[in-house]
Amino acid sequence: MSLQDLSIRRKLILITMLTSSVALLLSSASFLIYDLISFRQLLTQDLTTQAEIIGYNSAAAMAFKDEPAATATLSALKVKGDIVAAVLYSPDGKMFARYFRNDETLPTFLPARSQEKGYRFEGRYLEVWHDVTLNGEHLGTLFLQSDMRQWSTRAKRYATICLVFVLISGFLAYLVSSKLQKVISGPIVHLEDTMRMVSANKNYEVRAVKSYADEIGSLIDGFNTMLSDIQHRDTALRGANDELQTRTRELEEEISQRKQAQEELLKAKYVAEEASRAKSTFLANMSHELRTPLNAIIGYSEMLEEEAQDSGTDTNVQDLQKIKSAGKHLLALINDVLDLSKIEAGKMSLHLETFDVAGMIEEIVTTLQPAINKNSNALRVHLADQVGMMRADITKVRQILFNLLSNACKFTDHGNISVDVDQSTEEGLDWVRFRVTDTGIGISTKQQKNLFQEFAQADTSIARKYGGTGLGLAITHRFVQLMKGRIGVESQPGEGSAFTVHIPAQVTLEAVGSLPAEGNSDASDVIADMQADRDTILVIDDDAAVRELMSRFLMKLGFNVLTVPNGEEGLRLAKQVRPVLITLDVVMPDCDGWSILSKLKADSELSKVPVIMVTIVDNEAKGFDLGASNYLIKPVDRERLAVLIEKHRISRPRAITASNTAPKSRPPRAQKRGEVEAEASERFSHAENLTSRR
Amino acid sequence: MPKILLVEDNEMNRDMLSRRLERRGHSVVMAQDGEQGLSMASTEMPDLILMDISLPFMDGCEVTRRLKADKRTRDIPVIALTAHALVTDRVKAINAGCDDYDTKPVEFSRLIEKIQNCLVEKKTL
Numbered sequence: 149m150s151l152q153d154l155s156i157r158r159k160l161i162l163i164t165m166l167t168s169s170v171a172l173l174l175s176s177a178s179f180l181i182y183d184l185i186s187f188r189q190l191l192t193q194d195l196t197t198q199a200e201i202i203g204y205n206s207a208a209a210m211a212f213k214d215e216p217a218a219t220a221t222l223s224a225l226k227v228k229g230d231i232v233a234a235v236l237y238s239p240d241g242k243m244f245a246r247y248f249r250n251d252e253t254l255p256t257f258l259p260a261r262s263q264e265k266g267y268r269f270e271g272r273y274l275e276v277w278h279d280v281t282l283n284g285e286h287l288g289t290l291f292l293q294s295d296m297r298q299w300s301t302r303a304k305r306y307a308t309i310c311l312v313f314v315l316i317s318g319f320l321a322y323l324v325s326s327k328l329q330k331v332i333s334g335p336i337v338h339l340e341d342t343m344r345m346v347s348a349n350k351n352y353e354v355r356a357v358k359s360y361a362d363e364i365g366s367l368i369d370g371f372n373t374m375l376s377d378i379q380h381r382d383t384a385l386r387g388a389n390d391e392l393q394t395r396t397r398e399l400e401e402e403i404s405q406r407k408q409a410q411e412e413l414l415k416a417k418y419v420a421e422e423a424s425r426a427k428s429t430f431l432a433n434m435s436h437e438l439r440t441p442l443n444a445i446i447g448y449s450e451m452l453e454e455e456a457q458d459s460g461t462d463t464n465v466q467d468l469q470k471i472k473s474a475g476k477h478l479l480a481l482i483n484d485v486l487d488l489s490k491i492e493a494g495k496m497s498l499h500l501e502t503f504d505v506a507g508m509i510e511e512i513v514t515t516l517q518p519a520i521n522k523n524s525n526a527l528r529v530h531l532a533d534q535v536g537m538m539r540a541d542i543t544k545v546r547q548i549l550f551n552l553l554s555n556a557c558k559f560t561d562h563g564n565i566s567v568d569v570d571q572s573t574e575e576g577l578d579w580v581r582f583r584v585t586d587t588g589i590g591i592s593t594k595q596q597k598n599l600f601q602e603f604a605q606a607d608t609s610i611a612r613k614y615g616g617t618g619l620g621l622a623i624t625h626r627f628v629q630l631m632k633g634r635i636g637v638e639s640q641p642g643e644g645s646a647f648t649v650h651i652p653a654q655v656t657l658e659a660v661g662s663l664p665a666e667g668n669s670d671a672s673d674v675i676a677d678m679q680a681d682r683d684t685i686l687v688i689d690d691d692a693a694v695r696e697l698m699s700r701f702l703m704k705l706g707f708n709v710l711t712v713p714n715g716e717e718g719l720r721l722a723k724q725v726r727p728v729l730i731t732l733d734v735v736m737p738d739c740d741g742w743s744i745l746s747k748l749k750a751d752s753e754l755s756k757v758p759v760i761m762v763t764i765v766d767n768e769a770k771g772f773d774l775g776a777s778n779y780l781i782k783p784v785d786r787e788r789l790a791v792l793i794e795k796h797r798i799s800r801p802r803a804i805t806a807s808n809t810a811p812k813s814r815p816p817r818a819q820k821r822g823e824v825e826a827e828a829s830e831r832f833s834h835a836e837n838l839t840s841r842r
Numbered sequence: 843m844p845k846i847l848l849v850e851d852n853e854m855n856r857d858m859l860s861r862r863l864e865r866r867g868h869s870v871v872m873a874q875d876g877e878q879g880l881s882m883a884s885t886e887m888p889d890l891i892l893m894d895i896s897l898p899f900m901d902g903c904e905v906t907r908r909l910k911a912d913k914r915t916r917d918i919p920v921i922a923l924t925a926h927a928l929v930t931d932r933v934k935a936i937n938a939g940c941d942d943y944d945t946k947p948v949e950f951s952r953l954i955e956k957i958q959n960c961l962v963e964k965k966t967l
């Protein structure tokens with residue numbers, strides 16, 4: 149421990165002691181030095197005086213060359229203990245008589261001959277040279293040598309006394325300072341103790357006690373002020389902390405509540421989705437089940453009508469026509485309800501393609517010609533020059549126009565119907581505008597309000613007179629919305645109506661993961677996003693939520709995932725991509741999973757790809773008969789799915805993830821056209837004698 | 843008198859269609875499912891086949907595919923009858939090799955016209 153690190157108490161004691169000791173030592177030393185110097189002068193004088201006395205006493209002996217007398221005189225110096233040697237030299241410098249304190253030992257330093265008179269110090273010795281004269285005659289020289297024994301004894305004694313005195317005074321200084329240092333160190337130590345206590349206990353209520361009004365006193369004051377500041381802040385901080393904790397707890401509770409609510413919402417959503425799916429499935433099945441007996445009703449009534457016509461029973465013919473017409477109305481109703489239910493279930497997906505607007509209008513006009521002629525109406529079609537190609541769901545655009553035009557035909561008698569198509573730019577978007585005007589019965593303002601609502605035909609009497617389901621415009625409206633377009637009506641009762649539809653010239657898909665249904669769409673875009681070292685699973689399901697969930701889950705399992713909303717697209721993609729596994733839904737709006745499964749199993753390239761059925765339809769036996777590897781009932785048990793997939797993964801070697809097989813060429817245009825007409829004609833029950841050729 | 847093979851699982855539809863076709867001067871033979879239709883096509887050698895697409899066990903598309911793969915039955919025109927009012931079903935039927943299609947419930951006059959067209963085309967071949 150260095151001096152600086154000593155405690156204040158020790159420092160104070162040490163400083164006091166050092167200070168007093170240094171002062172004492174300095175004063176003692178100066179006194180000692182002074183005394184020793186004066187004492188040496190005294191000794192010199194004394195020795196000089198003795199030299200004079202001895203010189204005087206031995207002058208006669210020198211004069212008479214009486215050596216024994218001179219020696220005797222010198223011997224008298226025995227009483228002077230400090231005289232080491234005394235020598236008398238004759239004037240020629242020879243030693244005449246001598247004395248040594250110890251006879252037997254000859255001092256080596258004895259000068260051989262006499263020197264100048266006076267005194268000098270030679271080492272520890274004082275030497276005096278004195279001329280021996282008698283009556284002015286030089287007789288010789290006396291040499292005295294003293295070892296200054298008295299002087300050194302005195303010096304030692306003085307030094308001892310000084311030392312003792314210093315020690316005693318040091319001790320006393322220690323006693324006094326250790327008492328007095330408390331005046332300074334006491335408050336500091338107290339301050340330190342207080343500080344330590346505060347920091348150890350974190351108790352900011354403690355205060356240091358102020359003893360004196362000196363600097364330390366103000367230090368303690370400052371310390372106390374600081375403490376009360378800290379205490380104040382500590383209290384505030386603790387308060388804030390408490391508040392924070394309360395808020396955090398509240399937030400946590402809120403979060404957990406929200407989570408719970410979210411879970412409940414998700415559950416509810418799932419239940420709702422399931423219900424909706426069940427509803428759609430029910431509706432799809434129902435419509436099929438309803439259509440089959442209707443088929444018979446219409447068929448038999450037509451047959452009977454023919455027979456009645458042949459046999460000429462006209463009353464029967466009319467009645468049978470009523471049965472037939474009611475049956476057809478019911479059929480149209482079922483078709484519309486099915487469409488609407490699909491829209492509501494979100495199952496109505498868009499199949500985008502780029503097509504020529506003029507060509508489409510031409511097709512519709514051809515199909516509708518019989519309806520136009522029926523009420524002797526005249527049709528005028530005008531296409532603006534800038535209208536060319538548009539990208540949308542052609543089937544839905546066609547149905548929109550078909551519905552509007554057949555309404556115009558239905559509600560106009562001997563009038564004019566016109567179709568105007570042009571293109572405009574609004575808010576940076578290109579729009580194609582279709583405007584269908586007629587000079588028919590028109591729609592009142594009141595009726596216009598509910599025009600696009602389901603089952604809201606303007607008047608029940610209208611239904612009786614003109615027929616129709618009241619769903620046509622609702623469906624039209626929904627289709628327009630589906631393509632992010634808008635529809636409007638202007639009408640005066642008795643004057644006619646004008647329906648205007650705006651559809652984006654480039655309709656875009658919002659749904660992620662669904663692929664355009666067109667055969668010429670390039671799946672290589674999708675393939676480019678896939679990781680080359682991963683196997684691919686193809687998910688065929690019409691439900692976007694299921695596709696999304698499966699996709700995420702399977703990607704987590706380390707697969708590339710391709711999802712398609714319909715079976716035909718699935719088949720096409722399967723051929724192109726060669727997945728290691730396919731999951732397949734059964735109930736899809738556009739196709740039947742069973743037939744897709746059969747096709748997959750009939751395809752020589754794909755027959756070995758395991759297919760897991762993922763469906764709500766409980767018909768395992770059928771699935772296995774058709775060649776499915778596994779059968780899972782929705783909602784899917786993910787763990788089981790993972791186990792099944794893992795099984796398939798182990799049982800087969802890794803395959804090529806993507807092949808660059810060119811997509812199958814799309815069906816010829818004529819074929820598409822035929823299909824178009826069939827679709828349209830179904831919508832329009834009065835269109836007779838339609839043919840479709842390949 | 844042209845002979846028509848009607849492959850249809852629904853008894854009422856079968857009865858009604860067959861009677862109406864007979865009234866129009868066709869001779870009609872009937873099969874209840876795909877398998878029977880397949881065998882009758884080769885034994886009866888009809889001039890035309892009306893094929894219901896949604897048949898149990900083996901669907902109409904599959905039957906048609908097999909018919910078109912067989913040398914003997916390859917040239918018999920097949921008109922598919924699709925129950926679903928959906929475009930994709932018709933595409934499926936055409937892809938399977940059907941010469942034409944019509945949707946159920948049948949517009950009889952339209953169907954007759956299609957039958958006539960197919961028979962004429964067959965003759966010109």
